Amino acid sequence: MKNKTNKGENKSISIIIIIIIIIAVAIIGVIFYFMNRNNNNDNPVVNKYEIFDSEYKLNLITNYNEYLNFEEEHMIKNLKVSDFEDKNYILLTINNFDDCHESIEYKSQKYDSNNNLNLYFDMTYGCGVCAPYNKVITIPVSKDDINIDSVKVLYRVTETKECDQDIVYKPIIYIYPEKEMDITIKLKNDKLLTHTYPKYNNKWNIRVDKTGNIYDYKTNKNYYALYWEAIDNTKINMNEGFVVKGEDTVKFLEEKLAYLGLNEREINEFIIYWIDKLENNNYNFIRFRNTDEVNSYMPLEISETPDTLIRVIMDFKPLDKYINVKEQKLEKVTRKGYTIVEWGGRKIK
DSSP states (O other): OHHHHHHHHHHHHHHHHHHHHHHHHHHHHHHHHHHHHHHHHHOSSOOSOEEOOSOEEEEEEOSHHHHHHHHHHHTOOOOOGGGGSSOEEEEEEEEEEOTTTEEEEEEEEEEOTTSOEEEEEEEEEOSOOOOOEEEEEEEEEOSSOOOGGGEEEEEEEEEEOOOOOOOEEEEEEEEEOSSOEEEEEEETTGGGEEEEESOOSSOEEEEEOTTOOEEETTTTEEESOEEEEEEOOOOOOOSEEEEEEGGGHHHHHHHHHHHTTOOHHHHHHHHHHHHHHHTTSSEEEEEEEOHHHHHHHSOEEESSOOSEEEEEEEEEEEESSOOOOEEOOOOOOOOOSSEEEEEEEEEOO
């Protein structure tokens, strides 16, 4: 009887121990879960600092006169004489920084075991795009001797927004032959197409008269132009272009589109289509892609080669305020002979 009792007690003790172990493991698991969740909330993309991999330059400024020289070169103004009484400053210049796409915040500094001064920054990435420039960040440091060559810049990403990258380009094509002719036109990157009119099916088979009227053999209907649109995630070049007040956009487009070879009707239709997307903005960044860039994105195959081919794509982005951009050099186009004109645009989100 006693043995049975002991066995029963031992079994109960074993069960209790197992239950305690399970509870302990569960508690530890919960603790680790919340620790990791908190860490992920702080740093959802990168949870540790890494060496900054962008192109940058560090300058150690120890007095106000040095700062004035730097200030003039980089057009900054955020320090005064009294700021140098008990501090020096490291100026971090980051090349080609885009404030609309990325932001950087200085967090702290610390010497490591090798006596290197580490500067720590948090980065976030968004969905916009602006003209890149050389961004200067001012970091106060002690009056101690600092070897600028031993300063390291480290960063971590704290947020990256998911962006809708499907930007749509909407062009229209006019055809002006010198005599009535049959033409086949192919869009060679047709996997990007979203809509066409008349319906595109591997090609357009058309007959065009001297007035520019287009007869489509598939639909047996007449059109004054061919329309297509497609996904266009081509990277925008914001190193050059034009920054135009919204209220001045019409005058700007009338001048530039004529220079690029469009006639009055084409300019009229271009402006009618885009005016509501441009005129009410404070400013617009505008850049026209050159022919090589357009051909690279969507090559055209035309059975009867035109004497003049004009392809105008306007990339634009609404701006709240003016930005400095190098003015784009445009190539003047003179129409002659059998001419095909294509114009379109793309709003950068």
